[in-house]
Amino acid sequence: MIKKSFEFDTLFSDIEQRLEERKNGIKPIRFKTCSKCKQKKSIFKFSLDKRNINGRTGICKACRSLEYLKYYYQNRERILIQVKEYQDEKDRSKYFKDYRRDHKEQLRKQAGNWYKKNRKRIKKRDFERKAKAKKGG
Numbered sequence: 106m107i108k109k110s111f112e113f114d115t116l117f118s119d120i121e122q123r124l125e126e127r128k129n130g131i132k133p134i135r136f137k138t139c140s141k142c143k144q145k146k147s148i149f150k151f152s153l154d155k156r157n158i159n160g161r162t163g164i165c166k167a168c169r170s171l172e173y174l175k176y177y178y179q180n181r182e183r184i185l186i187q188v189k190e191y192q193d194e195k196d197r198s199k200y201f202k203d204y205r206r207d208h209k210e211q212l213r214k215q216a217g218n219w220y221k222k223n224r225k226r227i228k229k230r231d232f233e234r235k236a237k238a239k240k241g242g
């Protein structure tokens with residue numbers, strides 16, 4: 106299943122790349138030798154890379170995904186932890202967002218009560234600030 110969707114994606118990006126090259130009037134080279142598996146392959150088996158002279162990566166897509174898989178399995182734990190942390194962070198902010206949404210009225214009341222309770226103090230503070238500003242300016 107995973108393999109199938111990967112191939113489908115690859116096919117799609119190949120078509121896009123072909124269209125892009127035709128649009129730009131580039132006459133593309135047809136084949137390239139992969140620096141990893143040393144096989145001569147169709148240029149569309151290589152990903153686009155603007156830094157490269159012929160606009161393609163030095164190693165083919167198959168080798169690249171293999172490299173990634175290797176990297177993934179070697180760093181699996183670290184990657185999973187990162188993903189988990191990211192997910193937790195997302196959950197947390199979602200929790201607060203939902204909380205604010207679900208308790209909107211309650212939070213407004215609380216803020217109102219706080220203001221009522223501290224009204225005198227706030228007014229006094231504002232008054233003092235204004236007085237200070239007048240003195241200063």
Ligand SMILES: [Zn+2]
Nearest residue numbers: 139142165168
């Ligand atoms: Zn290769």
